[in-house]
Amino acid sequence: MGQDYSEKKFSVLIADDNQNNLKVLSAMLETLGYRVRVAKSGEQTIQSVETVKPDIILLDIHMPGMDGYEVCTKLKATEEYNDIPVIFISALSEVFNKIQAFKVGGIDYITKPFELEEVQLRVETHIRLKENTLMLRNALLELQKKEELLVQSEKMAALGVLTSGIAHEINNPVNFISNSVSALEERVKSIISDKKLPDSEMNDDFNKLFLNVATGIDQITKIVHSLRLYCRIDTDKKTGADINNLIESALTIMHHRFTYRIAVEQKFSSIPEIKCQPGRISQVFINIISNSIDAIEDAIKSEIIKEDQGKITISTVSNDSHVNIKITDNGAGIDKSIIKKIFDPFFTTKAVGHGTGLGLSICQSIIKDHNGSIIAESADKNGTAIIISIPLAGV
């Protein structure tokens, strides 16, 4: 992290009640290219800092009124000034408590008589350290911002999966309801115009068509119910929720991805409500079930299993302290060499552009926020089990 300091003129505040010391040090530091200001007492030092914040302070310990220790304590207690490095000045002959100097926040000390090179090196070192710290802090802030953006984009991706799932899940029943109503209309019209009771074939059609319509309405109702849950996907509000319901909603939303190829077995036992962030917990289930479906599709493509043999088993149980959820699939499985990495941020086995590599890492952080744990077990080519445990006490 190279930075050119030659351009920038750093300012040094020297605080000393001894005129002679001030002169010597000022002259020395000005020759070295620093902008120098002086203060003759503790009070003046504080005032000077408040007027223009210096890059570094050389602070004499023994001054009338407020002494160096006090000045330093006060500066370090002020958020705006506590990053200014303070170097204490002390005469070799004076009583000087190094420990106290460091305890009140001093970063270093120099002793009189001054040695030009020593003063130069110490001042330079501490200014550089401070600048580097500042740069590191800024870099860290940048990184945090970027991470937030990525987490946000993963959330948006999850929302994308959701909305396209919902669109498909609603559009589908709307399509067969609409076709069924059309067919019903035709038949009713023909009955009216022919003034003839329906024959057995038409009766059969009526039964099927009405069943279609009822099933479609039932499907849409279920989806709308599960939607209420996902309105809260972006909030951290904690409410009591039934984990079994959350899983069922996730399955409803993803129904179109199962169809006839993947059988879903639900082994739910009755479990108490837990206080949690239901939207975020649902995000975890969607993510994991979605991975299971991907793994099964991979397994079918590479002919590890037959086309209609995909299976996902979801079980929930609770004991005195925890709810345990196990999601098992018979998909392609995870290689031993990578299973430890799957919860790492940015680790992905999917093709570029498919997934951010943050899915499971976010799942892990959501579960950790609930004081729970999430682990994966897998044998290569032999399916995967994800085991989640959340304390009943909730968050």
Next chain:
Amino acid sequence: MEDKAVVLYIDDEYLNLSAFEILFRNKFTVFATHDPRKAFEIVKKNEVDVVIADQKMPMMTGVEILKQITEINNSILRIIHSGYIDDPEIKKAVDEGIAQFILDKPLNKIMMLKMIDVYMESKGSRTLL
């Protein structure tokens, strides 16, 4: 109508198949299946006039199915059925002639009947020539 058009409908949702079959069985000879392999078999064994394939299906998309059907018999009218007509795969398929028409989902019956009518008429006049 003596010569009913033979329509093959492919969709992964059983209830879509059933509603479609009941709705159109008086107008067309309807084959309906969720299984792409069965669809290919039907095309091989029957004189299918029109195939309507849902786009978003597991394992094979509608476009992929239509592409294979062109290899079996490329004189069949090929229609892609989808709720997402902006899907780039669909646009590309239309540009490349793999699909000749797009039908929005939920189904616009009148639009579909028009497409099939026009096609059957043009087919009839071609056979007459």
